[in-house]
Amino acid sequence: MATIKDVAKEAGVSVATVSRVLNNTANANPETRASVQKAMQKLGYRPNANARALVSQTTNTIGVLIGDVSDPFYGSMVKAIDSIAIQHGKYLLIGNGYHNASFEREVLELLISSRCESLVVHSKALSNEELIEFAREVPSMVLINRYIPELAERCIALDNYRGSYQATEFLIKNGHRNIGYICSNHDIEDTVHRKQGYLDAMQANHLDVDENHIEYGSPTEKGGEEAMVNLLSKNLQLSAIACYNDYMAAGAMSVLDENGITIPGEISLIGFDDGIIAKYLRPKLTTIRYPIQMMTEKAVKLALKLANKEPIEDDIRVFVPTMVRRDSVIKR
Structure with a gap:
């Protein structure tokens, strides 16, 4: 060479x-x-890109840590980052963390070693303390879908609790009383906040909360299938089910259809995220919209401003999910 x-x-x-x-x-x-x-x-x-970076003090790259690029959710996120990067003449260096602390740590260390100008980080496995240390090393690191008080100015988060509360309350306002919940089995804060939103909405409306009404699975179609099978096997006579995300809702729909249970005639179903799949299911899925594109664009713009030491004027850091009413919920 x-x-x-x-x-x-x-x-x-x-x-x-x-x-x-x-x-x-x-x-x-x-x-x-x-x-x-x-x-x-x-x-x-x-x-040699690294040698040139030493001279110019820039690599024109944005480092991105995501869960799994094969997941459409993260695909949308990367697409949104790339659209802003292109406008600023930047390139992306992407690593998958798979919600695993070791993988997330390795990716962040690689991105930092590669002298990325800024980082957009979707980390669910690393502790607050470790992310704070990484943020001290990289002043232009921004967290997305994570809120750490010590890094509040560099966090772009979603109020997952409020979204799940809203979803459950919507079912209650439509006359449902026996409401199940299909929950992710991933040990991350999204799981905790969304489950708590369901529980608190039930309690606030003086409805009994029974752990038997909650089933767990991987946050995928397969996980939703398994959780729905378990709920049906208990013969609980549920009239509605709130789901951790749209993919679990899709899996639940498949099991209900296989068992001749109509949606929403016999069971109403509500998802979370408003992913691409939601409006193509039959019936179209009522869900909670996660404004991932808006949040991601804000995160990467913030990271670029921090890298350029520009003043930060916009103080919106926590986004509020909104209801998307389609066809999978009816009044009782």
Whole structure:
């Protein structure tokens, strides 16, 4: 592989001159620039990005930590980040954390070692203390869908509790009293907040909360299927079910359909997130909208401003989910 010294020798100039051409400084005349570029092309030389970053103090990259890029939720998130990055001439370096502390830590260390200008981090497994330490090392690191009081100015979060409370209350206002809950089995704060929203809405409306009415599974279609099978096996006579997310709701729908149970005729169903799948289910899924694109755009813009040491004027940090009424809930 050709080095900068090889290019200098081929072009008949000094290494410093080649460096000036690479960094597009004004000191290289057109003839010299053309000679260096010809030598680079002949030798197949590619500049070392890390070496150039040491000189320019920038890599033009935004580091992104997400759960799993194969999940449509995170795909939408990456797409939103990339749309802003393109506008600012930036590129993305993406790592999957899989809600695993070891993976999340490795990804963050790699992104930092790669000299990313700023970081947009969706971390659910690392502790607050460890994320605070990473944030001290990278002043332009922004957390999304996570709120840490010590990093409040750099957190873009969703009020998951309020969204789940709203979903459960919507079922109650539609006359439902025996309401089940399909919950994620992931040990993350979203799980805790959404389950608590369901529990508190039931208690606030003087309805009994029975742990038998709650089933757990992975936050996927398969997890929703398994949880729904378990609920049906208990013969609880539920008239409505709130779900941790739309994918679990989709799995629950499949099981209900296989068992000849109509939605919403016999059981009403409500999801959470308003993912792409929600409006293509039959019936179309009533759900709680997670404004992921808006939140993500805000997070990456904040990260870029922090990297450029620009003043931060917008103080909106916690977003409120909203109801999306479709066809899977009816009045009792």
